[in-house]
Amino acid sequence: MTDHGHRDEGGHGGRSELERTAWVAASGPGITSDSAPTAVRHADIAAHAYAALGITPDPHWTLDGKAFTA
Template structure:
């Protein structure tokens, strides 16, 4: 797990540099230390510490985007996703709820605030990336996903 933390730190430093100085149309950043920590050490204190570190790294990535000189004129969409859950002892691959539960968090100009009107599934992430980039999805690709459902309107205060 320590090697993964070092790699994640290097990836974060490079991504912060690219996001702050280049003009990427899209970017993908993979941080693997949390997953590897759970595999090797389970979902205890080390796992929670790795999650806190990954959260700090995500904060640095978001700060790099917000700190861009052209940020006010740009429209960013950020999608953060896990690929699977873990059993408390570590590991995955079975069919338990803990292993099959993963999450998606997103924000952006094209993502309405609030809870979605329907389920968001992992295959939907690729479709949403294309939608956020205003790129058509070729039906020949046979993607299983679809862009994220819109949010429910938040009721007005009475």
């Protein structure tokens, strides 16, 4: 996942929709072009990685993301 978007004229880090847009590249079981989520938060990446690896996060980690496949 990227950390932020970018403006064509240069610069980043603003609050416009374009500057706040990021993309995710993913593959693996359950990931298809038809199942791609329309909205993923940065916090969802760790949650998805744990789910894909079959790891149940410890509640004390206080992660708030959600895996983006079932």
